[in-house]
Amino acid sequence: MIKREISMSNTQVFISENKERFLEELIDLLRIPSVSADPSFSKDVNKTADEVAKRLTEAGAENVEICQTEGYPIVYGDKIFDASLPTILVYGHYDVQPADPIELWDSPAFEPVVKTTEIHPEGAIFARGACDDKGQMFMHVKAFESMMKTDELPCNVKFMIEGEEEVGSMNLGIFVKNNHEKLKADVILISDTGMLANDVPSVTTGLRGLSYVEVEVTGPNRDLHSGLYGGCVANPINALAKMIASLHDENNHITIPGFYDKVVDLSDEERAEMAKAPFSKEAYCTALDIADVMGEAGYTTPERGSIRPTLDVNGIWGGYIGEGAKTVIASKAYAKISMRLVPDQDPEEITNLFLTHFNSIAPAGTKVKVTPHHGGEPAVTPIDSIGYKAASMAYEKTFGKKPIPVRSGGSIPIVAMFEKELGLKSILMGFGLDSDAIHSPNEHYGLFNYFRGIETIPYFYSYFTKLHK
Numbered sequence: 001m002i003k004r005e006i007s008m009s010n011t012q013v014f015i016s017e018n019k020e021r022f023l024e025e026l027i028d029l030l031r032i033p034s035v036s037a038d039p040s041f042s043k044d045v046n047k048t049a050d051e052v053a054k055r056l057t058e059a060g061a062e063n064v065e066i067c068q069t070e071g072y073p074i075v076y077g078d079k080i081f082d083a084s085l086p087t088i089l090v091y092g093h094y095d096v097q098p099a100d101p102i103e104l105w106d107s108p109a110f111e112p113v114v115k116t117t118e119i120h121p122e123g124a125i126f127a128r129g130a131c132d133d134k135g136q137m138f139m140h141v142k143a144f145e146s147m148m149k150t151d152e153l154p155c156n157v158k159f160m161i162e163g164e165e166e167v168g169s170m171n172l173g174i175f176v177k178n179n180h181e182k183l184k185a186d187v188i189l190i191s192d193t194g195m196l197a198n199d200v201p202s203v204t205t206g207l208r209g210l211s212y213v214e215v216e217v218t219g220p221n222r223d224l225h226s227g228l229y230g231g232c233v234a235n236p237i238n239a240l241a242k243m244i245a246s247l248h249d250e251n252n253h254i255t256i257p258g259f260y261d262k263v264v265d266l267s268d269e270e271r272a273e274m275a276k277a278p279f280s281k282e283a284y285c286t287a288l289d290i291a292d293v294m295g296e297a298g299y300t301t302p303e304r305g306s307i308r309p310t311l312d313v314n315g316i317w318g319g320y321i322g323e324g325a326k327t328v329i330a331s332k333a334y335a336k337i338s339m340r341l342v343p344d345q346d347p348e349e350i351t352n353l354f355l356t357h358f359n360s361i362a363p364a365g366t367k368v369k370v371t372p373h374h375g376g377e378p379a380v381t382p383i384d385s386i387g388y389k390a391a392s393m394a395y396e397k398t399f400g401k402k403p404i405p406v407r408s409g410g411s412i413p414i415v416a417m418f419e420k421e422l423g424l425k426s427i428l429m430g431f432g433l434d435s436d437a438i439h440s441p442n443e444h445y446g447l448f449n450y451f452r453g454i455e456t457i458p459y460f461y462s463y464f465t466k467l468h469k
């Protein structure tokens with residue numbers, strides 16, 4: 001039953017007339033340092049939740065609620081006006097990564113400025129969270145407002161904006177488990193990923209999973225004089241370096257026994273389809289100032305970064321790192337290691353395989369402790385669903401060309417959870433670019449991307465409603 005066949009033209013006019021305000025409001029939101037990983041920002045994280053709730057209310061959402069959890073709150077709001085129409089559940093996060101290392105920012109991370117860049121000639125907002133995910137989340141609030149103010153909202157909508165995505169979404173998991181009825185919907189819509197380029201729109205059809213561990217290697221029971229004891233006992237830093245090096249073979253395959261057992265290989269057709277997405281190795285290397293790429297033998301760079309699992313050291317420390325030279329054999333060495341997973345690898349299983357293997361390769365005279373951190377399952381979305389089709393049509397409308405389906409290398413662990421708990425697939429309409437420096441100094445988000453996102457979202461609503469019979 002189609003009750004509201006809507007063109008979205010008034011919505012588009014409203015958007016074009018309110019761009020300046022939409023930008024100012026995003027800048028206000030970016031000024032609040034909502035760093036979820038660092039407890040010293042807890043006041044600001046909570047303040048951001050209040051701000052998001054206020055904006056949702058202003059936009060026309062009802063039942064706006066700041067749902068308290070054991071951690072940071074989840075902001076909920078909805079507009080249900082006709083039970084016979086489909087419901088879109090919008091997910092996003094208002095927390096951000098720490099700004100460190102702050103000395104590498106050209107302007108302060110929480111004092112947003114608009115500057116032009118080569119890739120963003122019409123300007124980009126520089127601030128932590130500009131792209132991941134405040135800017136992208138706020139596009140949904142402004143798109144919703146634009147549909148509400150023009151009476152062109154074609155279906156029901158629910159918002160669920162969390163504040164702990166960057167630290168593993170632990171409490172959102174519990175919230176989703178306990179609120180099946182409240183979160184009942186027909187599709188989940190998320191803008192927290194990227195697209196290939198501003199003139200090459202794409203829709204994300206897959207996310208990698210994650211297994212994250214911290215390792216501690218202990219040698220002697222105290223730090224030792226490296227002259228008196230050097231050469232006689234296992235040096236935990238030497239040992240850790242060797243153990244880590246052995247986790248990849250000469251082809252850059254991961255050596256943990258069983259690691260690849262559950263990896264679903266793509267068919268030659270699927271790989272050929274993937275290879276159609278434009279990719280320039282030269283441009284890639286130039287952008288990163290590297291002489292060449294490196295990765296698993298037998299796969300292209302785009303494949304290595306999306307359909308293949310990886311293992312990377314994220315941090316390593318131990319011993320003396322102060323001024324000058326101190327001759328010492330440290331008692332302990334540490335590293336943080338992430339493994340990005342693909343279907344059907346299970347994060348818990350992979351963590352256990354890692355643990356067993358890492359213990360087995362520890363040289364005599366060392367002890368190993370492995371501590372698992374948060375993880376998450378990989379997720380893929382089919383391209384024959386009405387959700388995907390609606391997204392594809394929406395991009396075609398605003399970009400003038402069909403988006404390319406692309407599997408991403410990043411992770412949003414809650415997406416697999418949504419599928420398990422709510423039985424819903426997520427449509428990942430991301431508008432960021434890989435060059436937007438998310439999680440890095442000088443994170444930014446193109447004004448083109450911000451406004452094009454706000455313009456595209458209402459078309460998704462409209463096409464999804466039409467396709468949903």
Ligand code: BES
Pocket residue numbers: 132133165166167168192193194207210374376408409410411412413
């Ligand atoms: N929005 C990102 C994930 C992302 C970015 C996916 C770009 C695809 C393209 C998200 O906020 C994020 O950073 N996720 C973390 C995992 C989380 C458990 C900390 C990640 O991927 O490292």
Ligand code: MN
Pocket residue numbers: 093132133165192
């Ligand atoms: Mn994000």
Ligand code: MN
Pocket residue numbers: 097132166438439
């Ligand atoms: Mn992130």
